[in-house]
Amino acid sequence: xxxxxxxxxxxxxxxxxxxxxxxxxxxxxxxxxxxxxxxxxxxxxxxxxxxxxxxxxxxxxxxxxxxxxxxxxxxxxxxxxxxxxxxxxxxxxxxxxxxxxxxxxxxxxxxxxxxxxxxxxxxxxxxxxxxxxxxxxxxxxxxxxxxxxxxxxxxxxxxxxxxxxxxxxxxxxxxxxxxxxxxxxxxxxxxxxxxxxxxxxxxxxxxxxxxxxxxxxxxxxxxxxxxxxxxxxxxxxxxx
Amino acid sequence: xxxxxxxxxxxxxxxxxxxxxxxxxxxxxxxxxxxxxxxxxxxxxxxxxxxxxxxxxxxxxxxxxxxxxxxxxxxxxxxxxxxxxxxxxxxxxxxxxxxxxxxxxxxxxxxxxxxxxxxxxxxxxxxxxxxxxxxxxxxxxxxxxxxxx
Amino acid sequence: xxxxxxxxxxxxxxxxxxxxxxxxxxxxxxxxxxxxxxxxxxxxxxxxxxxxxxxxxxxxxxxxxxxxxxxxxxxxxxxxxxxxxxxxxxxxxxxxxxxxxxxxxxxxxxxxxxxxxxxxxxxxxxxxxxxxxxxx
Numbered sequence: 001x002x003x004x005x006x007x008x009x010x011x012x013x014x015x016x017x018x019x020x021x022x023x024x025x026x027x028x029x030x031x032x033x034x035x036x037x038x039x040x041x042x043x044x045x046x047x048x049x050x051x052x053x054x055x056x057x058x059x060x061x062x063x064x065x066x067x068x069x070x071x072x073x074x075x076x077x078x079x080x081x082x083x084x085x086x087x088x089x090x091x092x093x094x095x096x097x098x099x100x101x102x103x104x105x106x107x108x109x110x111x112x113x114x115x116x117x118x119x120x121x122x123x124x125x126x127x128x129x130x131x132x133x134x135x136x137x138x139x140x141x142x143x144x145x146x147x148x149x150x151x152x153x154x155x156x157x158x159x160x161x162x163x164x165x166x167x168x169x170x171x172x173x174x175x176x177x178x179x180x181x182x183x184x185x186x187x188x189x190x191x192x193x194x195x196x197x198x199x200x201x202x203x204x205x206x207x208x209x210x211x212x213x214x215x216x217x218x219x220x221x222x223x224x225x226x227x228x229x230x231x232x233x234x235x236x237x238x239x240x
Numbered sequence: 241x242x243x244x245x246x247x248x249x250x251x252x253x254x255x256x257x258x259x260x261x262x263x264x265x266x267x268x269x270x271x272x273x274x275x276x277x278x279x280x281x282x283x284x285x286x287x288x289x290x291x292x293x294x295x296x297x298x299x300x301x302x303x304x305x306x307x308x309x310x311x312x313x314x315x316x317x318x319x320x321x322x323x324x325x326x327x328x329x330x331x332x333x334x335x336x337x338x339x340x341x342x343x344x345x346x347x348x349x350x351x352x353x354x355x356x357x358x359x360x361x362x363x364x365x366x367x368x369x370x371x372x373x374x375x376x377x378x379x380x381x382x383x384x385x386x387x388x389x
Numbered sequence: 390x391x392x393x394x395x396x397x398x399x400x401x402x403x404x405x406x407x408x409x410x411x412x413x414x415x416x417x418x419x420x421x422x423x424x425x426x427x428x429x430x431x432x433x434x435x436x437x438x439x440x441x442x443x444x445x446x447x448x449x450x451x452x453x454x455x456x457x458x459x460x461x462x463x464x465x466x467x468x469x470x471x472x473x474x475x476x477x478x479x480x481x482x483x484x485x486x487x488x489x490x491x492x493x494x495x496x497x498x499x500x501x502x503x504x505x506x507x508x509x510x511x512x513x514x515x516x517x518x519x520x521x522x523x524x525x
Contacts, residue, residue, distance in 0.1 A: 008251055010252070013402060014430075014432045015400050015402055015430075015432065016430040016432050016433070017398065017400055017411060017414065017415075017428055017430050018428060018430050022430065022432075026400075026402050026494075027494050029402065030402060030493060030494045031494070034494075039387065042251045042252055043402055043403055044252065045401055045402065045403060045460070046431075046432055046435050047399065047401075047431050047432075047435050047460035047461070047463075047464050048458070048460060049435065050435055050460075050463065050464050050467055051458060051459065051460040051463040051464055051467075052458070052463070053252075053458075054254075055249075055252040055253055055254050056252050058252070059251060059252035073433070073436070073438070075430075075432035075433060075435065075436045075438075076432065078436055079432065079435045079436050082436070082437075107415075108412075108415045108419065290404075291404070291406065291456045291457065291479050293479060293482045293483050293486070294483065294486070314486075316404070316405065316406060316479070316482060316489060316490065316491075342457040342479070345457060346457060
C-alpha cells in the first residue's frame with residue numbers, strides 16, 4: 001500500500017537553450033530547489049514524460065506543479081498538461097523580463113540584469129509553492145509552522161489510479177454525478193489515525209487536503225465538501 | 241499467487257524491492273542459488289549512488305569474510321565500495337562490469353549482478369540479512385532522514 | 390545550400406551531466422561550428438511543435454545526452470527525427486576518468502573541461518558527417 005504522497009510541489013522548467021529567458025527558468029528553479037524550498041519542491045524533467053519517466057508523470061499527475069516557461073510558446077506548461085496534468089501555476093518569464101531581452105545577456109551567460117530576474121523569479125516561485133501547500137511561514141526563522149503527522153495503517157480499498165502509480169482512488173457522488181478522487185482512501189486513513197471525528201472543521205480540513213491532489217471546482221466546493229464528509233463518516237463507522 | 245514486489249515511492253522516485261531476495265543494510269541484494277549466492281546492488285543503492293561510470297569486483301578465487309569489500313563502483317557523484325554480506329569464495333564475476341557498468345543502473349536485479357560467491361557459512365550470514373519488508377523500512381527511514389537533513 | 394546539423398542537448402537540470410551536455414552544445418554551435426550547426430531545444434520537440442518536427446525529420450541531428458536515460462535521442466527519434474550520432478556524457482566520463490564534473494547551475498572546472506572534450510568529439514563527428522547530412 002503506497003503512503004499518501006508527502007506534500008510537495010513539482011517544478012517544471014522549459015530550460016529552452018536558445019534564449020536567455022530559457023536559462024532564467026532553469027536557474028530560478030534550481031535556486032528554489034537548492035536554497036529556497038528544498039524540502040517542499042522537486043524538479044520534474046519535461047523530456048522524461050516522453051522518454052520513460054513514469055515517476056515524473058505520476059508525480060505531476062498527483063502533486064501540484066508549477067510550470068516555468070521562457071516564452072509564450074509555453075512548452076513546459078503545455079507539455080505537462082499534454083502528458084500528465086494541468087499545472088497549478090504557469091509562469092512565463094518574457095511577461096516579467098525587460099522588453100529588450102538582450103539586456104538579460106546570452107542564453108549561455110546571463111548578465112547581472114538576467115541574474116536579478118532569476119532571483120526575483122525564484123522568489124515568486126517560492127511564494128507559489130507556499131500557497132499551493134497551504135504553508136504558513138514564520139518569517140523570523142523561515143521555518144514552516146505546519147509539521148508532518150504520522151498516519152496509521154488501515155485496510156483500505158485497493159482501487160488505484162489507472163496511470164499505474166499505485167495511489168488509491170475512490171469514487172463518490174457529488175451533485176448527482178460520479179467523481180473519482182485521488183488519494184481519498186489515504187487521506188481518510190490519515191485523518192482517522194489522527195483521531196479526527198466527522199465535523200464541520202474536519203470537513204474544511206478534508207477539502208483543503210484533497211485539493212492538493214485533485215482539481216475541485218470553486219463553484220462546487222460546498223457540494224464536494226458535504227459528499228466527502230458523508231463518505232468520511234461512513235469510513236469512520238466501518239473502522240470502529 | 242505470489243505477492244507483488246515492494247515499491248517504496250518518495251516524491252517522484254520509486255525503489256523496487258523484490259520479495260524473493262535478501263538484503264544487507266548496505267544495499268547489497270543476495271540471491272541464494274543452491275550452495276552459492278549471487279550478489280548485486282539494490283535499486284535504491286543504484287539510484288542513490290548515481291550513474292555508474294566504472295564498476296569492478298574482486299577477482300575469481302578471492303576468499304571473503306562477511307564484511308570484506310567485494311565490489312566497487314565509481315559514479316559521477318561518489319566512489320563506493322561494498323562489503324560482502326556473505327562468507328565464501330568468489331567463483332564468478334559479471335563479464336559486463338568493465339564495459340557496461342550502466343547495467344547496474346538499468347537492470348540492477350538481473351543483468352546488473354556483480355558476483356557469485358560459493359558459500360561457507362550461509363546459516364550465520366542469513367541471520368544477519370533483511371527480508372524485503374525489513375529492507376523497505378530501512379530505505380524509507382534513510383530517505384526521510386536525508387530529506388530532513 | 391547545405392542545411393545546418395541540429396545539435397540537441399538533453400539539458401537535464403537534475404545532474405551535472407546535463408549541464409555538461411548543454412555547455413558542450415554551446416561550444417559547438419557558438420564557437421567551433423556556428424555556420425554549420427544549430428542548437429535545437431528539446432522542449433519544443435516534446436511539445437510536438439510542427440515546425441521543429443519537420444526540421445528534425447529532414448536534417449540529421451546529433452543528440453547529446455547526459456546519461457543512459459538518453460532523453461534527447463529518444464525524443465528526437467520519437468518525433469520522427471534521425472539521430473545521426475548519439476552521444477552520452479557518461480561515456481565521455483569513462484574516457485576521461487580524471488574529469489568528474491560537479492555543479493548544476495554552475496559547472497566546476499572539471500565540468501568545463503569535460504564540456505570542451507565533448508565539443509571536440511562532436512566536432513570530429515561533424516567532420517565525418519559532412520557527406521551524410523541531407524542537402525536542401
